Amino acid sequence: MDDSAPLTLSRIARLMYWEARRHRKYLLHLAALLCSLIKNAAVLWLRRIFSHRRRLVAIALVEHMGDIVAGEPIAGLARRRFPDARIYWITRAPYASLPASYPAMDRVLTVVCLTEWILLQRLKPFDVVWDLHINGRHCPRCGIPQVKPGNLPEIDDFYDYGCLLTVECLCAGLPVLTDGPVITPPPAAVAMVDALSLPSRFIVIHCTSNDSRRDWSADKWRELAARILAADPTVNIVEVGLRPLVVMRDGARQRTLCGALTMLETAEVIRRARLFIGIDSGPAHLANAVGTRGVILLGVLLRFRTYTPYSGDYAAGAAAAIIHADRPVAELPVETAFAAVMAHGP
Secondary structure, three states, X not given: OOOOOOOOHHHHHHHHHHHHHHOOOHHXXXXXXXXHHHHHHHHHHHHHHOOOOOOEEEEEOOXXXXXXXXXXXXXXXXXXXXXXXXXXXXXXXXXXXXXXXXXXXXXXXXXXXXXXHHHHHHOOOOOEEEEXXXXXXXXXXXXXXXXXXXXXXXXXXXXXXOOHHHHHHHHOOOOXXXXXXXXXXXXXXXXXXXXXXXOOOEEXXXXXXXXXXXXXXXXXXXXXXXXXXXXXOOOEEEEOOOOOOOOOOOEOOEEEOOOOOOHHXXXXXXXXXXXXXEEOOHHHHHHHHHOOOEEEEEOOEOOEOOOOOOOHHHHHOOOXXXXXXXXOHHHOOHHHHHHHHHHHXX
């Protein structure tokens, strides 16, 4: 596909038609996409008609957890710039609870994939659009590229430009922000975590990402956990995430909450912890957003020998020890991580 050609609605329709011809399973996704598009477009246009000239502002970032959390300061900027507007965050349903918790947001509009957002944007229901996606990014389901108008920078290796928030600002043509994200878990998440009866002193660990190149090995995580428990007999370890790697079942001073929490419940558990230990993944951004001290294990990623995904206190080193290995993070010694944990105090 020639990404340099104009991405008109008719061209998008042809690309989607040929995708459906090649992959029959895509038809179900296409049907869901079109139904969602029609519903969202109708709702937005009705709101435009009856909004009494109140402007509609869109902030679009359809995934992932860490990216959406890192972009929270952009919601605040939108509210400061457009105090009387109705501000929407566009995302996929699995991530909707995150921007819904941002005080600056009026509504969250869910789409089934990036292609739906590309199509919806071309129907022009919004007065102002801040699209945080990298120009040229392809929808992982449909293969349609996001081609933006204007003179936005070409961003290939985004860590050349800075942290996630910096890149998102550049992608939307906004001034670069440096604020850290702030998330306040809602009362329902607080009540749910209250019911878990967590120990008074615990460390949260999160051990896996959506990219194995960012991960530390299970053996090293288990050794680190054993050293922490031996060093401080009053501290407990709680593992969060989708699947357990260290705490396979609850035991003495160890507990797994993997697969049992929503994203905002996870944020509340991390908020109550004495320390968060993790790798480059969404929960590390949650730790930054709720103000919990962190030890973050990073290594060489692609051609980047040192990089920092975070803004705010984590980037400044005020609230986190970010350990940069000079090799893939999987090769980081346990002793290095343990020393950082002890320096921050379990």
